[in-house]
Structure formats: structure tokens, C-alpha cells
Amino acid sequence: MSGMQLSGPGIPTQERRIKGPVACIECFQQIPCNPCEEACPRGAITVGGEITGLPHLDEDKCNGCGICITRCPGLAIFGLDEAYSSSTSLVSFPYEYVPLPEEGQKVRCTDRMGKFVTEGVIHKVRTSKAFDHTAIVTVEIPREYVMDVRFIDRQGVKDNGQRE
Numbered sequence: 169m170s171g172m173q174l175s176g177p178g179i180p181t182q183e184r185r186i187k188g189p190v191a192c193i194e195c196f197q198q199i200p201c202n203p204c205e206e207a208c209p210r211g212a213i214t215v216g217g218e219i220t221g222l223p224h225l226d227e228d229k230c231n232g233c234g235i236c237i238t239r240c241p242g243l244a245i246f247g248l249d250e251a252y253s254s255s256t257s258l259v260s261f262p263y264e265y266v267p268l269p270e271e272g273q274k275v276r277c278t279d280r281m282g283k284f285v286t287e288g289v290i291h292k293v294r295t296s297k298a299f300d301h302t303a304i305v306t307v308e309i310p311r312e313y314v315m316d317v318r319f320i321d322r323q324g325v326k327d328n329g330q331r332e
């Protein structure tokens with residue numbers, strides 16, 4: 169099954185998603201938190217006066233840079249690129265483990281609950297001191313799973329590391 173429907177103030181519309189890279193903020197708990205708002209250099213995220221409010225994404229201001237992905241303590245922000253190719257999309261997510269996956273590595277991709285969705289290929293691994301020990305991993309997957317895939321099976325990453 170694919171094509172999970174999600175909506176909320178932080179979820180970009182499909183119309184916006186097919187135009188290219190954009191953040192997808194899956195934060196639905198009204199907790200006092202707002203580093204995402206402060207992290208965005210384009211002012212695309214607004215939590216508002218009430219710090220327990222849900223973050224709102226201005227999808228037209230967002231260029232999908234991914235900075236906010238590593239700043240969210242709840243690991244609730246993802247990056248999507250549905251315009252990557254005619255048959256594949258990119259999904260980016262925060263990754264706080266070692267070893268890191270390697271670019272080009274084939275991986276098993278999972279949903280928000282850790283359930284297998286589809287096979288994918290690691291497209292990019294971004295690290296930076298500014299990310300504070302959190303990497304941004306980007307996986308290329310069949311396009312129809314862009315709203316389903318949110319992580320990868322870490323066991324496959326470890327197995328790959330052990331073979332080296």
C-alpha cells in the first residue's frame with residue numbers, strides 16, 4: 169500500500185511537492201518547542217506567539233535546504249523532492265547513528281513505524297559540525313512511496329559496514 173495522505177500546517181501540498189525540494193514537518197504534538205522556527209534562514213516556519221502551537225510551513229518560501237531537519241529534537245522534519253526524476257523521489261531524514269550509510273548503498277526503506285516499505289538507494293549523506301551529531305541521509309525511492317518512506321532499516325547499514 170502506498171500514498172499515505174497527510175495533512176496539517178507543516179505538510180506541503182502535492183502541488184508544491186511536485187515542484188521540487190521542500191520540508192515536510194510532521195509535528196503534531198502541542199509541546200513547548202520552536203527551534204525549527206529559529207533554524208529556518210528563509211522564515212518559512214512559524215510557530216507563532218503560542219509556543220505550544222504547531223509549526224506552520226510557508227511552502228512557497230521553503231527551498232528544501234534541509235537545515236531544519238537536524239534542528240528538530242523530535243526528529244519530526246523530513247525533506248522531500250518529488251521532482252527528482254520521472255520515476256523516483258528523494259526523501260531526507262535525520263540520522264543519529266553510526267555507522268552512517270554510504271552513498272550508492274542499497275537499503276531497505278521503512279515507514280514511520282519501522283515497517284518495510286520498499287528498496288531504495290542512498291543518494292546523499294550530509295554531515296556538518298553545525299548539525300550537532302545528526303546527519304541528513306537522503307534516499308532515492310520509487311516515486312509512489314514519497315509520503316510513506318521516512319527511514320531505513322539500520323541492520324542493513326551495519327551489515328554493509330561489517331563486510332568492509
Ligand code: SF4
Nearest residue numbers: 208230231233234236
Ligand atoms: S528546508 Fe530550509 S527553507 Fe525549508 S523550512 Fe527547512 S530550513 Fe526553511
Ligand code: SF4
Nearest residue numbers: 195201203204240242
Ligand atoms: S522543532 Fe520539531 S518538535 Fe519542535 S516545534 Fe519544530 S517540528 Fe515540532
